[in-house]
Amino acid sequence: MKTLEKVNYKGFIWPIIVGVVLWCITPWRPNGLTPQAWQIFAIFVATIVGCITKPLPIGGTTLVGLVVTVLVGLAPMKDVTNAKGVVVNQGVLSSFGNSAAWLIAMAFIMAHGISKTGLGNRIAYIMIQKFGKRSLGIGYAITGLELILGALIPSNSARTGGVVWPVVESVSKEGYDSKPNDPSRKKIGAYIDFTAFHANILSTALFITGAAPNLVAQQMAAKQGYNMSWGGWFIASILPVAILAVIVPFVIYKMYPPEIKETPNAKSWATDKLNEMGPMSKPEKIMTAIFVLSIVLWVLSGFIDIPQLNTTFVAFLAVALLLITGVLTMQDALRETGAWNILIWLSILIFMASKLISYGFIAWFSKLVQTGLHGVNWGLVLVVLMLLLFYTHYFFASGTAHMTALYLPFLSVAVATGAPLGLSAMLLAFTGAINASTTHYANGPASILATTGYVKQGEWWKMNFVLGLIYLVVFGVVGTLWMKVIGVW
Template identity: 40%
Template structure:
């Protein structure tokens, strides 16, 4: 029996060739050879994450092995990323998010919002986005959150109103719900540190480069105002520019009520899930008062779920996304950390500082943030983009005199929002676009318009809010 190969050999050759070419280019003046060699392996790893000659975890393992075999770093240094507490926070949050799906609590929350606010199509879109927002603090996989919980409900609702793919009825309701829910997920992912897997990577890079510590509460506080405004505006914009043919949806609350009736009253496991969710939020917001770190809080939540048998160890072992994240995340953090300590990032910062000299930090922040945003057209992954460009852009912005925390957060927020642009640029995008309700042309044109709205809202209104809370 033939098995589909995981290895795409041409892409693998391209990945290795790029790394080798960089390796043998003479080390630039002012830079240590060790830093340049690590940079060449890092670039090859990022290229591998983009063109995918192998799954992400395999690419990361190749990068780690190359670092050690070439004596660029010692094995202890190469494995140092696996003990990073931020990585374990996101890995454990993956396990906890499995509880929302396994217990059915995530679907129950979504159906409850549909029942309460789903009488009109616009209200229906807001109810689905509100469900996403409610779940996002404890579900770091926006793909699992949107694709695993929200998308199946969208499909059911669309088909209930005769909106199907391939028969010319996509615009009845399905296309609008797909596009608005996807765009909502990009915003909710930006609103919490634990709402998207690459957010902690950005926080870790910011800490390595500038020494600032961004807390869960600090991230949430900075994002809450521009985030809520975006969540309100974006569905309205899509409703006006890409309106559904069906404006009233009286069947939706009835359907949701029937689903809730089928689910019955809250089960024991769901009550435990709700309790853990509340405990986590309390500890993430105020745990430092009790000397409880955010990662320790996540461990506490996981232990409770295991002791109450909401999750079994078998569930933990099967959570492939979490273990996959642990591997590639650890390798990328390790490489980025050593690129900074070996002088690569400071060297690049000094080099680029001349290009923006005299602009002032405000213009530098805005210009580079916008460049960072639109460069996402070249990336098929939020994580690959953050890994490749976040540290370099942040170092230049901070070197221009911009407040470090503000700069780190702006790039961190944009590391989610830029997913609005294409049908391949984030984890949930293929799931939503692949449903077939929205054409690529419409996806891109609406995405570009929404990107402009995001930049105006987050840098404009967000900038005023950040001034109020003292970020600049």
């Protein structure tokens, strides 16, 4: 006899309470907000609470939030255009055309190819051979890999999904039999999965081309008369990033210790495994060629302005080549459920966050901050603005959208209170890079690594809160002093 699937109905209690209470106080909403702005805020907060209480998997929870948004009339299904054909109200169907979400989905399928061909195993064994004597050494090796890739690949999602995650998965599963969604995850997989995420934050902060939000900050700062160059950003970030690259893997190691700490026989074991594998197979060689081609094209996309060289298109191209060459089948792609799950929930959260912007909630919040900080010492203003830019990321699933909405208003507030332009511009830009240390939906890499089954959602939030404080202190204190030394302010 067939039965219904289990649903955690208790998990709906808090999202419903929070959403209904916020909705019911719409008549008493803050001045300057339209009813629609407050109501979309209520639904968004309720959805985020649902992502925490998990009445359904995150894809189902966000889908319910999207349905409610349409039912109450806050978003149509299709785009609404005016007589000139200009979109005046974005429909929910358009949310599934989000390039970041599709990039991640394609990166997941690429990662499946790296795993299927055995290339991931080979890379894992080579890494264990070189760095595997201690698990902490692997953590530093992953961090070093990310920092190198940060200079080459201008998409943080492409770096994680297309390159780093397949390595993490292979090292964990094949190297140490540490499997996701299993007690063995704590052997080493959970540690290097979480370390890989923070390595991505550091590589994003080190290079202005490390991720799209950095480039948004560059464009916005130019409107205030401050020019951010590639070299200037790198010099300003190198000291705080270098310090964090040393301490973050160690802090994670102590806070989230792997069960396997030392493997003195790792080198000989990995060498034996490589010998067993023998020469590279034909599928491995093709996968390697497509993998390298993708990296080259991702690198070029940061320097050559060609529409076809878009980072998302490169990921689509790689998957198409894997299908054409027979490395993957369409069934392989369809079975990669993580790709399609992320495509759904990340697209929805980005869409809902965009509605907060279009209905004026974010503009109202920016004005509130400006008014509240009038007449306050500029040093304190910068501290407050950094904290606000960091912690408001709980309401965003896209760093690009977050920086587009708040960076320029916050920079304007800082400068108006007497804060040095260069210091303000750089500190707020760095905050936009490190504020990914908040949620499991903070950015593309978080969406990938928080859903692998190695790190539980509660662990992700707790440890990120601690590491977020470390980032704020290092960039806020060391970064400020360093930028004084090098003449930024």
